[in-house]
Amino acid sequence: MCGISGIISNTSVSRRLLDSIQNLEYRGYDSCGMAVINSHGPIVRKNVGHVAEVAEKELFTSLDGHVGIAHTRWATHGGVTPVNAHPHTSCDGTIAVVHNGIISNYGELKARLMKKGHIFRSETDTEVIPHLIEEYRKGGLPLERAFVAALNELDGSFAVAMVAAEEPWGIFCGKHESPLIIGLGQNENYLGSDFNAFIEYTKNAVVMEDGEYAIITHESYAVKRMSNGEPVNKQVMPIEWDAEMSKKGGFPHYMLKEIHEQPRTVIKALAIDENAIINLARRMIEARRANVTGVGTTYYVAQLGQYYLASEAGVSAPAVSADEFLEGSAFGPEDFILAVSQSGETYDTLRVLREAKRRKTRTAAMVNVIGSTMARLVDDVVMQGSGPEICVISTKAALAQMIILIRIAIEAGVLTGRITPADRKQKIKQLEALPDIISGFLNEYSGFVHTLAQRTAHHHNWLYLGRGRYYPIALEAALKVKEVAYLHAEGMPAGFLKHGTIALIDEKLKSLVFVPTEKEEELYNMTMSSIEEIKARGGSVTAFHSSRTLQRSKLLDDQLMLPAAPPLVAPLVSLIAAQLYSYFAAVTLGKNVDKPRALAKSVTVA
C-alpha cells in the first residue's frame, strides 16, 4: 500500500526523506512525492515512476528545509499520474498532506467543498483532506483543531500526515485503520507507515492507535485523542530489527536474499516459546469451530496448516480466505480464528478480526511486524521473528508461518493423544533438520533451478498440481510465479484435474507436478496417476520430486530432483524449489523482481 514518511529536524531533511521512502518503496511504487517546508511554506515535488527516477527528475534533494513529509503511492482512487501523486495541497498551497488508506465518503465531501469554491486538481480521495482543513481554518478554527475536525469527518481508513506554512516547525498526523508510527531520535523525530521508514536513524518508536493524532516537533511529540483532544500517554517501544537486516547484503534482489535467509527463519520459528504454541493448539481443540485465515500467500499458508492440523492432530480447522470470510462463514463466541499475516496490517484479514472481536470470538494472529495492528488487536499473538521482508513477494515469512503451523499441529496431536511424546520428539527433530536441508538445496541445486527456468519460463500457461499437503504448496507456488514472472499458473489438486480441467490438456499447456515422497505411497501413486492422465492426452509434465524411480521414468518432459527429506517437511522443500524457480523465471524474463507491477507489500484497503 502507500508509504508515509516524515522527518522533523534542525538540519536539512530532504536527503533522508528520500532514503526513507526508498526504504518504504515496497509498500507502493506507482509514483511518489515530497513536501518540505521552507520560508515560503511547503514546497511540493512529485511525479510518477520509481522513487529513484522521480527523485532525480524532480530534484528532491535540492529541497531545503528542516521539516518534511514524503509518500510513495500504490494507486486506489485515480490513475497513476503526476497530479494524483501525493502530497496534495489546499487551494492556497499552504497545507500539504500525504495519506494512506481509502476515504469512503470523499465523493460527498468533495461535492460540498467544490460548492464552497475549492478547486480540486486530482482524482484522488486524498485531496479532500487539505481542502477540508483549509475550510475549517477559514471558519476560524486554529490549525490543530481544523486538522482534527477534518479527520473526524473522514469515513474509511486513513493514516495522514500534514505540514503547513503557518506552523512550520512540525508535522501533524493522525490515523484510523491504517498504520502510523512515530520514531524518536536525538534532536529529531520521525514518522512512518512502518519501522523501515526510520530504522536507520532510531530504534525507539511509538505506535499510534486508531482515533489518535499527534503533533511532532524535532524535540517533542504529543499524542492526543481525536474525539476530545485529551492527551494519551504512550509507551516507547524498542525496535528489534536493525538497518542491516533491511539491506540486500550482496544479493542482486531482496527476493533471492530472503529465499537464502530461510534456514535462519526456520531456526527462529523453531525457537518460539513452546508454551505459546501449545496455547494455540489448545485453543484450536477447545473451540467449537476453529478456522485459519489469511489472504494471498497467507491464505495458502493457512491451507497448509489445515492439512497438517487434520493429519497430525485430527483437528478440523478449515482455511478460509479472509476476503470472503465474513460472507461465507458463521462464527460466534465459542469459536476461534487464527489469522496469519506477514505485515499484520492487511485490510481483509483485519476486517475478519475486527468482526470477530465484535462477536466475542476468540482470536489469535501470527505476524512478522512488531507493533502491527493485528498484533495489538488479537487475544493471543505469535511473533514469527522472521526479520524484515522487503521483497513484495513473500518467501521467508511464509515458510516461517508454515513451520509454526506445523508446530501447532504437532502439539495439537499430542493434546488429542494422536502423537506420543516419542513421536513428537521425532517430528521436532525432523523440523530441526530442515535448515540444513534448505541450505544444502540452495547451495547445490540453485544452478539446476536456474537452467530449468531458462528452459521453460517462455511457456505462458501452466497447471500447478499437487495432492494432499502438496496441494497448498502447488497453490502458493502458482501464486509466486504469477506475482513475480507474470506467467499464468493455475494451482489445482492433482485429483481434481480429471473433473473438468483435463479438457484443456494439449502440447501447449504445461503441467508442473509436485510429487510426494515415495514413502507417502498412496499419495505418490495417486499423483503418478494424474501424471499418466496428462501424458495420455499429449500433455507435457515437469515434476519436482525426490524419487529415484521417477528420475529414470520416461513420463517426465522435465524434472527437478529434490534432496531427500522426511514426509513431514518434504512439501516445504518443494515450496523453496518453487520460490527459486519463480525468481529465476522472473529474472529470465527480465521482470522487476522485488517490485512486481500492480502489487503492494501490505494491502491496507478493501
Ligand code: G6P
Ligand atoms: C498482498 C501481497 C501478498 C500477500 C498478501 C497478504 O496481497 O501482495 O503477497 O500475501 O497481501 O499479506 P499479509 O501481510 O497479510 O501476509
